[in-house]
Amino acid sequence: MTLSVNALFFASYRDLVGTSHMAVELSPGATVSDLVAELRGRGAPFDTLPAEPAVAVNRTYAFLDEPLSADDEVAFIPPVAGG
């Protein structure tokens, strides 16, 4: 039994990992921090993502200890630069 989340990558992070989105399987009870560890543990290019990135879960900014549920949308948010 795993939970699948949809990871999104924007701007410089999309360039780093070479994709805009991907499904990631996590253990039940996983948090954002576990998702980051899972991705970074895959090695290059994912290990170039920061260990403590800004993220949004289901389009709301969230901290690393935010618990995840099946089909959550987790966006990796590079430092923002609008305006």
Added chain:
Amino acid sequence: MVHSAVTTDPIDPTSVLERVGSPEDGATVLFLGIVRNHADGRSVTGMRYDAYIEMAEPVLAEIAHEAAARLGTERLAVIHRVGALDIGEVSVAIAVSSPHRAESFDASRYVIEEIKKRLPVWKQEHYTDEPARWVDGTVPPGTGGVRA
């Protein structure tokens, strides 16, 4: 009515201005963010704006409503452009109006400063003689670590 939008279409400042103003108002402020031709000594040829559009729209609406509360009127409009922009093009337009000028200046400033702090938008500068580069940004409040 408070208006906010994220668009790929060119921004017409006049149409943004037309969304605000009333016979009660003695002040209207229009702020335009413009793509400039230089950054840190480099010659810039254009800017590409990227957005997490599904989140940028509600965040911009939230900023607009917070600013309207400070303004004391609902006469506030903000439009942010995304996509490829040339030098001189408008990247963001903010129009507000109120009975007196202080509230309009304050609300206009609030919108642009909050956009820079927390709108999920990024910009990539393009240069004449070196590779394009994502502009350094700001980590939004409420993320980027563990809960305090």
